[in-house]
Amino acid sequence: MNTDYDSQMNIQLRFFASLREALSCSQELLAIPIEVKTIAQLRTYLQGRNECWAKALADDQPIRCALNQRMVSDSCALQDGAEVAFFPPVTGG
């Protein structure tokens, strides 16, 4: 086993609406450390990037999350190759 490959997961990140604008990012392929195991931990990890990300993804922001295009709760576990989207509450209709 090659430990380099086992030490991280690849996640396809996507952002929408006001969050996409605040982060100036619509999507990004990201290798995350293996310690980042859940949606909540991924959000905390991304907050650590810089002030802009910390503010946009702050815990008090009402942000929803989808894992592989299904709405999930913060405690949901990540898988290698997953598509994870963060976005504000939806306003269609």
Added chain:
Amino acid sequence: MTVRIQEADFDLGAEIAVLRQANPKLGAVVTFLGLVRDLNEGSEVQGMTLEHYPGMTERVLGEIVEEAKSRWDIGQALIIHRVGPLLPTDQIVLVAIASAHRGEAFMACEFIMDYLKTQAPFWKKEDTPQGGHWVDARESDDVALLRWGLSA
């Protein structure tokens, strides 16, 4: 059942004609047509842009229709939701349900709209004289979903 996400406008009469297809078993068609208003929460709205999450949107709307079909005996269901730039008075969304009797069509149509409002990944950005701003989600939409035994 049909779900369409499109930038183009649609013709309500033509869509209903296709939904009915001269089927003599259908006794009722209920439609909800959502429109762009020129005023929202005190601000003048000059236009809006609708963004969505391609792929997830179609899947969520498909699931909404399946959930409605499991609850009520409905014959046909159609959802059209527009995306991209829209102007006041433009049509945004159509939900049309055809069934044997009106009661089930009314219920299914309202259920689909309540579900869509809180679960389907669409976002509205309004253009106002003060600039563009993203529309905030309404708590009343979450409350509407509770009536059906679901939470947002």
